[in-house]
Amino acid sequence: MSMVEDKKDAKTAKAGARRETPYPEHLVRETPPYRPGVMRVPVDRFFKQAYHDLEVERIWKKTWQWACREDEIPNVGDYVVYEIAELSFIVVRTAADEIKAYWNSCLHRGRRLCDFNGKRAEEFRCMFHGWAWNIDGTMKDMTCGWDFAGTRDEVTRLPEARTGTWGGFVFINPDPDCESLEDFLGELPDHYEGAGHDFAKRWAQVHVVADIACNWKVAQEAFLEAWHVNFTHPQMVRTPGDRASTGMRWDDFGNWMRNTPQLPTDKYKNPPGYATAAETEQQVVDQRWGFHLNEDPPIKVPEGEKANEVIKNVIREYHRSVLGDAIDDYHDVHMGGGEMVHIWPNMHPWGGFSRLLYRFRPYKSDPNRSLMDVVLMAPWPEDRPRPPPAPPHVLQPGQSIGDAPELGQLARIFQQDLANMPFVQIGLKTSRQGYVILSDHNEAPVRHWHDLYNKAMGFENGDYLAEESNK
Amino acid sequence: MTEVKKRALRKYYYVAFKQMYEEIAEGIVKVTNPDGRTGVFQWNGKYLEGDLTQANLHMLVWTGGPPLPEAFSYHWIETPIDVNRKSGWPAPYETIVDYQIGQW
Ligand code: FES
Ligand SMILES: [Fe+2]
Numbered sequence: 001m002s003m004v005e006d007k008k009d010a011k012t013a014k015a016g017a018r019r020e021t022p023y024p025e026h027l028v029r030e031t032p033p034y035r036p037g038v039m040r041v042p043v044d045r046f047f048k049q050a051y052h053d054l055e056v057e058r059i060w061k062k063t064w065q066w067a068c069r070e071d072e073i074p075n076v077g078d079y080v081v082y083e084i085a086e087l088s089f090i091v092v093r094t095a096a097d098e099i100k101a102y103w104n105s106c107l108h109r110g111r112r113l114c115d116f117n118g119k120r121a122e123e124f125r126c127m128f129h130g131w132a133w134n135i136d137g138t139m140k141d142m143t144c145g146w147d148f149a150g151t152r153d154e155v156t157r158l159p160e161a162r163t164g165t166w167g168g169f170v171f172i173n174p175d176p177d178c179e180s181l182e183d184f185l186g187e188l189p190d191h192y193e194g195a196g197h198d199f200a201k202r203w204a205q206v207h208v209v210a211d212i213a214c215n216w217k218v219a220q221e222a223f224l225e226a227w228h229v230n231f232t233h234p235q236m237v238r239t240p241g242d243r244a245s246t247g248m249r250w251d252d253f254g255n256w257m258r259n260t261p262q263l264p265t266d267k268y269k270n271p272p273g274y275a276t277a278a279e280t281e282q283q284v285v286d287q288r289w290g291f292h293l294n295e296d297p298p299i300k301v302p303e304g305e306k307a308n309e310v311i312k313n314v315i316r317e318y319h320r321s322v323l324g325d326a327i328d329d330y331h332d333v334h335m336g337g338g339e340m341v342h343i344w345p346n347m348h349p350w351g352g353f354s355r356l357l358y359r360f361r362p363y364k365s366d367p368n369r370s371l372m373d374v375v376l377m378a379p380w381p382e383d384r385p386r387p388p389p390a391p392p393h394v395l396q397p398g399q400s401i402g403d404a405p406e407l408g409q410l411a412r413i414f415q416q417d418l419a420n421m422p423f424v425q426i427g428l429k430t431s432r433q434g435y436v437i438l439s440d441h442n443e444a445p446v447r448h449w450h451d452l453y454n455k456a457m458g459f460e461n462g463d464y465l466a467e468e469s470n471k
Numbered sequence: 472m473t474e475v476k477k478r479a480l481r482k483y484y485y486v487a488f489k490q491m492y493e494e495i496a497e498g499i500v501k502v503t504n505p506d507g508r509t510g511v512f513q514w515n516g517k518y519l520e521g522d523l524t525q526a527n528l529h530m531l532v533w534t535g536g537p538p539l540p541e542a543f544s545y546h547w548i549e550t551p552i553d554v555n556r557k558s559g560w561p562a563p564y565e566t567i568v569d570y571q572i573g574q575w
Binding site: 233 | 530
């Protein structure tokens with residue numbers, strides 16, 4: 001594969017030659033442009049209870065979804081309570097190489113079995129009348145069992161959700177008849193492990209959970225396309241004279257979709273980018289680190305040099321301090337990031353060294369409130385013990401993302417996205433038009449997502465829950 | 472208006488509209504248009520005073536929104552790491568990201 005050639009070049013030449021090496025194979029892999037055309041989506045799905053209730057039945061009970069990290073539950077008996085809408089699951093390590101998930105509900109009168117994450121559990125005992133199951137899900141103690149004649153067979157095992165792992169992530173699917181996680185993900189693992197980015201070796205250094213006053217789909221759609229960057233993040237200017245610098249390629253891999261920068265080798269020609277071009281190279285550096293005009297920028301672009309080269313070098317040298325010279329195995333294109341992936345229905349692991357990972361969940365049964373997880377998946381040297389993953393830093397309603405400074409400049413960028421999301425929610429509810437319009441190219445991934453949504457919800461022949469006038 | 476102390480007030484140039492955005496107090500931003508008109512706004516977009524009555528919300532957020540403490544002004548791709556520490560963070564950060572502390 002191309003990375004091997006990169007390594008050879010890195011040994012014989014310095015960074016300049018690396019640009020001549022082939023692009024990583026997974027990035028060269030193209031799919032035809034997504035189904036053309038604009039799409040109109042009724043607004044009803046973003047705030048009506050009926051959609052939330054149907055999503056629970058047709059999405060959250062039927063789909064593979066990222067529940068936790070394997071290293072959150074390193075020891076037998078360690079468990080995480082994974083909650084999605086008002087469903088709750090216990091995800092527990094039952095053996096060194098086995099993880100199970102149970103519906104978090106007592107088979108007697110339904111009390112939630114576990115209220116918090118826990119360590120080294122020996123049993124799951126209900127705090128109402130004391131029934132208990134072993135961590136392998138078998139019945140351990142049916143208190144006053146004599147009083148429940150003929151029911152023991154019904155409560156002998158906790159109902160399970162299916163589990164699977166990829167890249168150190170634990171996925172669950174509550175549907176016992178679902179396809180395997182491997183089939184669901186398709187060629188996705190090859191795009192990460194095959195490109196030298198194995199999430200199983202990464203460290204979840206930062207984990208912030210924001211509680212946002214909008215539907216989970218509204219929050220997610222703010223991160224499904226990059227077009228909004230030009231207006232919502234107006235400080236993000238690109239290389240002077242290069243308006244094509246954020247040209248997008250969207251590749252459709254079924255249950256997931258990927259955005260990469262356009263490559264010179266592309267067979268399918270996409271429209272040029274839309275970015276604001278900077279007036280000077282220094283402006284490109286300034287915006288990346290948030291440097292402002294009342295300070296002397298700590299990083300300056302030397303006369304005659306390009307900001308993008310300066311930035312790539314900073315990123316490469318930072319990674320050298322963590323990974324050593326192994327960083328020279330990686331193509332420049334892995335440095336800047338910008339490789340965006342969304343996996344149906346709600347997981348966004350970025351590619352390269354971007355280290356961004358998002359997840360979007362409805363908040364309990366409220367269609368007007370959602371939780372957004374933001375995780376920074378840091379590289380970590382393989383020969384050192386990896387620190388435990390950061391526990392979720394949950395921001396309360398009313399706190400701003402500025403209360404999570406561990407996100408660095410990302411906190412300030414999210415503050416801009418957050419300045420839209422609750423107002424999208426309000427605007428959708430008062431929409432006289434009754435539908436939103438998604439574009440052909442720049443919003444192709446949002447269309448892709450709604451195509452999958454319509455399929456999962458049974459809306460292939462139209463959104464039958466929407467107001468007649470909104471369809 | 473509360474005075475901002477101990478850090479430089481932020482000032483940014485909005486390339487697309489050729490406007491200057493200057494933080495003049497906590498959460499308050501003055502905008503200067505290329506034609507010389509100026510306006511003062513809250514960081515959430517609300518107009519306060521001046522003959523320039525409209526501005527870009529997101530430039531106001533960028534300029535006057537919650538500031539980052541100095542130590543956290545890094546780009547997230549370069550979040551500080553110390554591979555020799557159990558926490559993974561360089562020592563000075565351990566007291567700041569102490570919500571993680573039980574984990575170390
Ligand atoms: S509800 Fe669990 S033991 Fe009664
Ligand atoms: Fe954004």
